[in-house]
Amino acid sequence: MVAAVRGAAACLVMKWSTALAMTRAMTWTTVLVWALLLGSRVATAEPAPQLQLTGLSEARLVTNVGLTVPRINFSCQASTAQLRRYLAAAREAAAEALQAFGHFNATIRPSIETREDCRDPALAIEAGPVTTIESVTIELPETVRQIESVSEFVANQRPSVGDPLDQAAYDALRDGILGRVQKAGYLDARYTRHELIVDPSTQSARIALSLEAGSRYRFGEVTIEQSILEPELARRLTGVPEGAPYTSRDLLAMNQNLTSTAYFESVSVRPILEERENLEVPVEISTYRNPRTSYELSAGYATDVGPRVGAEVTRRYVNKQGHQWSARSELSAIEQRLETSYT
Incomplete structure (x- = not known):
């Protein structure tokens, strides 16, 4: 009986070894066939012209x-x-x-x-000789020169006489000045002159920029899409009053001020530039409110009181006046504490 089992096992091992050898042979054959096919494809690929x-x-x-x-x-x-x-x-x-x-x-x-x-x-x-800058003229109104972001940008990006001409750098200088002036509230600013004059015969270039700023805009009516606070309270929370000078920095501040409160989960601030008039820019703010109530559980261990557990409930907005209420409790073997607040 044992011999029969051993014989069957030996037969099984032999069959398995044979199958494994056949599988390996087929695998290597498959790899060889694919290699030949790919090699043939590469070898027979048509040449292509190259510059x-x-x-x-x-x-x-x-x-x-x-x-x-x-x-x-x-x-x-x-x-x-x-x-x-x-x-x-x-x-x-x-x-x-x-x-x-x-x-x-x-x-x-x-x-x-x-x-x-x-x-x-x-x-x-x-390539030949490189053209160099012969002169740079940048004319800005005094009100524009007093804008810190503009003055710093010009000081850092203004090319010097003798520098090699780089048209991309000229474009960045021209667009960078105008963009910063408009972000400071001069939305109608425009160039009365923007020239890059190149003289190939002398390998020289002249840069001339003259900007007209126009009047500065102010923040107009601010519309906030929300239903949990009184409209005037929500407006004050933006931190920027109506009539303040319009700047892109204050647009960002509005977003951050509203988001930092407990009332809103997300905020989107959009100036409606196409509807600006009388030097005022209306602003539209959309919000997504936080859940009214939040719950928090905690557990820990302290050397003075031993194991302890805690729970806190916060009502982010109780009424349209923005009042908030919270209760916090801690329990341990030797101490029980309950704290509430209403603001």
Whole structure:
């Protein structure tokens, strides 16, 4: 009987070993087949034309040109005429990409390069001398110069004479000044002059900005969507009175002041700029209230009283006057405490 069992076990082991060996063989065969298929696919993939850029050494110039030139959407069988049309567009785009960093006298030579069974468009580029800033004129009204965010921004971002021209930096300077002036309440501010004049013959550039601020706006009517407090109380909780000078900083303060109370779970403040008139900006505030009542349980241990448990109930708003009530109790073997408050 034992021999029969042992024989059956040996047979089972043999069959299992054979099956395992067959599985391994099939696994390696499958891997080999997939490898051959993938290798065949890679080997038989058709070549594609690539734009060849030579002559540039600065990484930022190479990157900007590469991001600006049009994508290649033709195959290696493209005609010479199609390649030339692409090169004309790529040459123009490359020139604009170089001008963004002050290179207005670049030399760009297009050509068609042949490799194996494909032809590539190519641009040989000499960036040439960089244009430098000859003069910077920024004219701002006195009221605007007194705005701290504006004066600090201009002091930090104003380019110096002799700096290489960077058109992105000029755009950031122009837009940054106007944006900060408008956030300070001068919503109708505009440039009467904003110029970047480049003279390629002398590799020089002149910057001129003149801003007209207009009148400063004030906060107008503030509408708060809520039903748990008296409207005037909710209005006072914003911390910004009607008629105060309009600033984006005070819009944020309104949100933070209301959110920091126990009444509201979330707050959204939106100025209705399209309805501003008489130098006043109406504001709309939407709220989502907190649950009226909260409960809290606690447990702990203290060396003086031993184990203790506690419970607290808070009524966040009792009435429309914003009154709040809470009760807190602590129980231990030697001490019982109950505290209540109404504010």
